[in-house]
Amino acid sequence: MPLVCSRGGSCPQLQQTCSAGATHTSPSCTVSHTTPESFVAYLQHGTVLDKSQRDISQRNRLATVRNKQVMTRVCSPMGEKADPYNFVLQFHPSEIAGLVSRRLTNVDQDRAFEAGGSIASGNYSRENLSLIVEWKMEGVHLTRVMSYLGQNTDAEIDRALRSAVEADAERSAIEILDRLHGVGVPVASAILTTINPEKYTIIDIYALKSLGVTDGPADRVDYYLAYLRKCRELAQQFKMSLRTLDHALWQWGYQHWR
Numbered sequence: 001m002p003l004v005c006s007r008g009g010s011c012p013q014l015q016q017t018c019s020a021g022a023t024h025t026s027p028s029c030t031v032s033h034t035t036p037e038s039f040v041a042y043l044q045h046g047t048v049l050d051k052s053q054r055d056i057s058q059r060n061r062l063a064t065v066r067n068k069q070v071m072t073r074v075c076s077p078m079g080e081k082a083d084p085y086n087f088v089l090q091f092h093p094s095e096i097a098g099l100v101s102r103r104l105t106n107v108d109q110d111r112a113f114e115a116g117g118s119i120a121s122g123n124y125s126r127e128n129l130s131l132i133v134e135w136k137m138e139g140v141h142l143t144r145v146m147s148y149l150g151q152n153t154d155a156e157i158d159r160a161l162r163s164a165v166e167a168d169a170e171r172s173a174i175e176i177l178d179r180l181h182g183v184g185v186p187v188a189s190a191i192l193t194t195i196n197p198e199k200y201t202i203i204d205i206y207a208l209k210s211l212g213v214t215d216g217p218a219d220r221v222d223y224y225l226a227y228l229r230k231c232r233e234l235a236q237q238f239k240m241s242l243r244t245l246d247h248a249l250w251q252w253g254y255q256h257w258r
Contacts (some may be wrong), residue, residue: 084226085213085216085223085226085227085230086212086213087211087212087213087226087227087230088211088212089210089211089212089234090209090210090211090212090252090256091210091248091252093238095248095252096238096240096244096245096248099247099248099251099252100244100247100248100251102251103247103248103250103251104247107247108135109135111131111135112131112132112134112135112136112190112194113194113197114131115127115128115129115131115132115194116128116132116191116193116194116195116196116197117194117195119161119165119191119194119195120165120195120196124157124158124159124161124162124165125154125157125158126152126154126157128161129149129157129161129191130146130149132190132191132194133145133146133149133182133183133187133190133191134146135190136186136187136190136191136202137187145182146182147182148181148182149180149181149182149183150182151181151182152180152181152182156180157180160176160177160179160180161177161191163176164176164177164191164192164195165195170192170199170200170225170228171221171225173188173192174188174189174192174221174224174225175221177191177192178221184219185203185218185219185220185221185223185224186202186203186204186218186219189201189202189203189224189228190202193242193243193246197241197242197243198241198242199242200228200242201227201228201231201242201243201245201246202246203218203224203227203228204218204250205218205253205257206249206250206251206252206253206254206257207246207249207250207253208227208253209252209253209256209257210248210249210250210252210253211227211230211249231245231246231249
């Protein structure tokens with residue numbers, strides 16, 4: 001199965017990997033082929049929107065991460081504080097301005113952030129949620145993803161958005177949105193970022209690539225929180241906003257995806 005991109009952007013790399021006669025258009029890619037039942041898990045880099053399937057997947061993935069953590073502690077020198085996720089920026093800070101400039105030429109985020117601002121102001125509507133999910137999942141089997149989202153009632157959407165906005169902790173906000181059908185941790189991170197871009201950032205495969213990760217459990221709340229801490233650390237270090245950093249991470253990861 002070929003890789004597909006989220007948050008828009010054409011993917012010249014996909015031409016090399018797709019053997020199913022994919023037709024790729026800019027700014028997004030659509031692929032016509034038979035997909036496995038867990039295709040949404042693949043699209044969201046590990047997020048399974050069938051909650052029962054995801055529980056099993058998450059337990060297995062958590063066990064793997066814990067085993068890696070144990071090995072890291074065993075192999076690290078005494079007293080060294082190990083980073084179990086090994087988030088390491090892959091490019092020099094001097095490249096950031098150019099990366100951001102290139103990213104801003106092909107990102108269409110205004111409507112999504114207007115919807116997030118509306119949610120922050122108290123409009124917890126299905127329309128606002130849908131606008132954000134459509135933006136995050138653009139070109140990624142959007143029709144089927146939206147059908148999952150449609151399984152939520154208006155009352156459930158209202159309650160989830162309201163609770164996420166009012167949540168005291170990032171963990172609570174992510175977990176609340178993660179319970180909605182059609183919303184995994186990566187999409188939840190996008191929703192929260194549009195609501196409060198100074199506090200949250202978006203996790204996806206391209207941004208993770210910029211931190212040296214190609215197979216991280218992006219559907220894990222703990223993993224997202226660790227990623228968020230690292231992004232805040234880098235944003236503070238480079239004296240820039242989380243949004244600016246996100247643009248740079250996404251662009252570099254996109255350019256170097258293999």
